[in-house]
Amino acid sequence: MLPEALRGFSSYREWLETEAEFRGRIVFARLLPRKPPRPAPCQGAFAGVVRALGLKPFAHQAVALREVEAGRNVVMAYSTAAGKSLVFQVPVLKAALEGGTSLLLFPTKALAHDQLRRLKEMAQALGVEGVFPYDGDTPASTRKAARERGLVLLSNPDMLHFGLLPRHGEWASFLSRLRYLVLDELHAYRGVFGTHVALVLFRLLRLARHYGASPQVIAASATIQNPKAHAETLTGLPFVELREEVARSERELLVFLPKPLDRKGERRRSPLLEAAYLARTLAEGGLRALVFANSRKATELIARYAAHPAVRPYRAGYTAKDRRRLEEALKKGEVRVLVSTSALELGVDIGELDAVVLVGYPGSVAGFWQRAGRAGRGERRALVVFIPREDPLDEYFLHHPHLLLQSPPEEAVADPQNPVLCPLHLHAAAWERPLAREEVLCGEALRELKEKDGRYYTPKKRPHQELSLRGLGATFTLRGPEGEVLGHLDERQAYWEAHPGAIYLHQGESYLVRNVDLGRREVWLLPALEDYYTEPRAETDLEVLSGEPVGHGVYVGKVVLRERVVGYVKKRFFTGSVLEEVPLDLPEIAFPTEALWFHPEVAVPLHRVPGGIHALEHAMIGLLPLFVLAERQDIGGLSYPFYPRPLPSAGGATVFIYDGYPGGVGYARAAARRFPEWLRATLELLKACPCEAGCPRCVLSPKCGNGNQYLDKEAALLLAARLVLSLPARVAH
Incomplete structure (x- = not known):
């Protein structure tokens, strides 16, 4: 069933091809069937909470709850909108009713705050108090209340590293009763960030054991090839793996070829313009949609090119207040199309959507379907459009679009024995509590730690401050014309993107790098009026x-x-012609x-x-x-x-x-x-x-x-x- 606005059409493709702009440009189309979940009664220890909340779980949720009840660590590799959250919400709330505590970790603050709203509503229905956020935006008074009265804490790995673990004595009561550790969006903890997270979790779990707790882990992930192995790598614990593919509505997948500008097809129109035309068409058709772009600049440009009041950009650089306002405007229909970076890829609640447009392949099959799954949560058929950019991966899928449906998901990779990062985290762990010999995960750390009576201590005074979970090397501070802090870059990014003379783009504005102070690790910026951009040579x-x-x-x-x-x-804007080469x-x-x-x-x-x-x-x-x-x-x-x-x-x-x-x-x-x-x-x-x-x-x-x-x-x-x-x-x- 198509949305009411498309009455009289048999498919999204038919509707779009009434426009001359799109006719003959759809090179691949598939209708993906519904895979509705089966309802099932919830029995056992969690049945009372489920009934009190008025929930009606599906069969795969009931299976997962039985595994949790049996005391096993569970990783759910479920498709988008399969209801992963219920599987950790119910046990966490039951534990709170019994005086037990739970720590829920999310890769982004936006996702944590979205879950916070839902959990507070559910907790209120059960008469539970003690659900708190704990991140960089949490006021001091709320942090104090969380330490004293918190039963359910929603946070992120960065805050765990900087805020909770170094002050674990203040959290002794919470840690001693820690019943559940929830890891949402597990697939996001991969690569460098995943390696950091694995080491932060090692530190958390050893402190929980010190205070007498042995928390059970509930992990939720998008579909990846190795959910069980990845969860075990991140935590060092055994897991039961659960998989389920759910699609509550049909999805119509279309692949658009950007308009050729020459006979051979070597030159094509910008995919940003293609996305802007499509966003405007969706808005004028009365549909609600997300357009995903892979960079902040692309997000801003697509919305600008669309030139329609119901098409707005959305990205992480905005204030939390502005992002919430845009989310509400989309829910209410005041905004029809949000053009977003990956900021809306994860499960932030923005209501039911008719369409998702992907401007460029997001880098993984898992990421592609994570984004595509944001549409089609109701009974109506959903539209998913892929517009390839000029990129090897995009070109590969343009020529093999069927592989979007057939390719297995990729493996997530993390390495907690990384010889560079592991010693840094062990210094932090030893500062929190001296290490036993078997807790020294990598031999490289033994050269720097100090041994006394069979325990290992760190000579460092502030080991936590030497670690950034999302960067390389020492951090450089970006300062604007008045000395205001505009952001931060790691050392490698600073040399590549903010070297002396560079044109640096920040929140849609161009800045000229006036000076780089290597001693104080500061980059000073001035507003740029130049009609060129810069590229480093290395x-x-x-x-x-x-x-x-x-x-x-x-x-x-x-x-x-x-x-x-x-x-x-x-290089000159638009033409890319080289104006000058400057040595550094x-x-x-x-x-x-x-x-x-x-x-x-x-x-x-x-x-x-x-x-x-x-x-x-x-x-x-x-x-x-x-x-x-x-x-x-x-x-x-x-x-x-x-x-x-x-x-x-x-x-x-x-x-x-x-x-x-x-x-x-x-x-x-x-x-x-x-x-x-x-x-x-x-x-x-x-x-x-x-x-x-x-x-x-x-x-x-x-x-x-x-x-x-x-x-x-x-x-x-x-x-x-x-x-x-x-x-x-x-x-x-």
Whole structure:
């Protein structure tokens, strides 16, 4: 059943193609059937709370509640809108009725506050008091009340690290009665952030045990390939895995080809303009929709291009008050379409939606369906539209749209034994309470911790302040023209994005970096009137320390990465023409990490090898998130026509792909396991892309340190083809 506004049409596609702007541009369409959940009675210990709240659980919820009642740690890998929240809300409220406490962790403050509102309403119906938020926005008076009277605490890993664990003595009563630990949106705890979270949870659970508690863990995740293993990696505890796919309404999936601007199709209209036209059409059709973009700037531009009062942007840079106002306006119909970053990807309640538009692939199959699942929570058919950007992953799915339906979800990766992050967290843990020998998770920490009577202590006075859960290196502060704080960047971001002379974009405004004070770690900004933007130029080198073969001619090992921003270029807006290249003298950043490498068999003349392996490296990095749940900014690559140092493998041309974070977080090893499929997908992308010399849809990379110079797409295609032929027959297809 279509929305009332579309009466007379048999499908969203038919309705859209009445507009000349969209006719002939839909290259893929599928109707996904409903998978309604089955109701089931709730029996056992939680039945009384369920009845008191007037809830009617579904069969998969009842199964999950029985597992919780049996005392098992549970991870639910349910589809969006399958009702994961009920499975932790009911036990948490029952524990509160009995005087037990619960800690609920969410990856974002917005999600925590949304759950807070629902839990308070449910608690009030049961006569329960003691539900509190605890995050950076919580007033001091509320924090004090939470410590003294809190039974249910809603927080995030950052606040746990900075606010609760260092002051655990003040939380002794809460921790001693800790019955449940809830980890919502478990899939968000991956990569570097996931590694930090695993170590924060290690610290939390050891303190809970110190106070006599052994909390049961209830985890909820979007569909990922390894929910059980990932939950066990993050907590060190055994889990029962539960899966369920639910779709309460039909979904019509459409893939839009941006309008070709030439006969060959090499140039296409901006996907931001395509999204703006579609957003305006949805608003004028009386539909409620979310348009997801992958950057703050894109969000602002789509809303501006739409030029419609019912289409508004929404992103994390806004104040909490402004975000709540926009959410309410969408619920009431005052705003029809919100153009959002990932800020609305997680389960914030914004009511029922008719449509979701994805401007660009979000980096994972799991993320794609997490966003798509925001529409279609009622009985009406929902619309999901995918508009590909100029990007290797987007281009791959444009040519293989059926894989959006068939591809298995990716693995989430985290590494609590990361040799760089683990010692930092162990210093914090030892500051909180001296460590026993078996609690020293990584040997690297033993060199820095002090041992006395079989216990380990930290010599550091403020170890918590040396850790940022969401960045690399020391933090730089961004200061505006009046000295006001505009934000923060980690060390690597500061050198790449806010070096002297850079044009820095912040909340839709352009700023010129006036000065960088390396001693005080401050970046001073001025309003920019310039008609150009800047791109950094960097030199990167990689030294292999050790390595081992893992099959298919691929090696994985420990390396040291060294990179330095050596200059930047000024480029004219719109045309991208280079105005000037400016040298810089900034400090080198060096850190240990992990990499995979392989040696392409030379299938091209020697003079084409450098451009060929460089282009192959770019294309493979662009497609890696198809196989590993990796953040693009945490992956890098280097290619050498002749690697200049000894290697535990054959010499010659070498392509490296590395974890771009100290110690590595497991991306390289996970990628090596998927090498045959990954390589085959790269070959297909290079064959299918219509360009001749290379373009952003195949081999050009926005992260390239030398500005995408010396790329040879044709040579990359020949090298990839030879590599695929060298694979054993059982994995070559």
